[in-house]
């Protein structure tokens with residue numbers, strides 16, 4: 228879909244911003260460009276829509292050299308989302324979203340109707356449509372930015388650090404929202420970030436750029452975590468990469484232990500013994516009663532939950548973070564499904580490695 232062929236970029240009087248980049252971006256997938264500041268990620272992204280022209284080499288979209296297509300027409304086939312959302316301050320949210328369809332000749336009423344639908348798609352209430360960008364939070368502005376980029380239904384979305392100006396909680400929400408959207412839309416997305424964790428969460432494939440505009444590694448995120456090609460990538464990926472790589476391992480083979488549970492209302496009568504898992508009326512975990520303790524006041528909470536069907540990372544984390552030493556597995560409805568032992572997880576990892 229998008230191919231870089233021996234592409235270099237040298238800005239006047241500078242070091243190479245991008246050096247001999249050859250890369251194929253898969254259709255319908257999220258490709259993340261990641262790397263330290265100044266390594267040529269934005270320059271590479273902008274060569275796709277001709278905001279920057281290469282000094283050498285070719286960028287192809289669907290087999291056609293982008294240099295042979297008029298820049299304005301090319302850009303209308305690609306949504307573009309940037310860090311500051313880039314909304315027009317004197318236009319309402321709806322009119323911001325409708326901008327490109329209007330440029331493409333879509334009648335006003337129709338463009339606004341579509342803009343209203345898109346607000347819903349990106350998880351915003353329709354009431355916000357009449358507001359101006361300054362009347363929105365940073366996270367809401369970014370969602371409007373995504374809606375605007377989707378408005379003309381372009382096959383390609385270019386996203387340049389779109390979530391880096393918002394706080395970590397909103398950022399994680401926006402990431403999950405993008406993944407959810409992508410399941411329905413299957414756009415070809417090129418996403419720039421300097422955050423390796425964001426790259427690993429979002430990318431079907433991750434391109435790690437090194438200083439000097441050199442592509443150091445291009446691979447699925449699990450491979451980047453497990454097998455960084457050199458010291459630069461290993462250093463950039465950072466600590467805990469072995470643990471983080473477990474996020475890509477299925478926990479389906481994990482055998483759960485049965486949980487000894489007691490409903491929160493019956494704690495006064497609970498039989499003493501080992502740790503007792505306390506549940507609410509719906510069977511959801513509510514905390515642990517330590518051995519020998521009695522009554523509600525003694526319940527300790529904490530510990531992450533392992534949702535069935537998720538990864539070995541979540542399974543191991545639930546065990547390691549649990550007050551009792553046993554992680555709590557829950558079904559999709561949040562009800563207790565069993566307990567997870569760290570040793571069991573490690574044995575499964577070992578067995579998988581030797582399989």
Ligand SMILES: Nc1ncnc2c1ncn2[C@@H]1O[C@H](COP(=O)(O)OP(=O)(O)OP(=O)(O)O)[C@@H](O)[C@H]1O
Nearest residue numbers: 238239241244263264265266267268269270271421
């Ligand atoms: N318009 C320009 N004129 C001259 N040099 C530029 C221009 N734009 C970028 N550069 C230089 O090219 C190099 C790559 O910049 P680029 O913005 O592509 O990097 P980046 O990886 O996206 O960085 P960041 O994460 O900081 O945004 C940098 O050294 C930068 O200073």
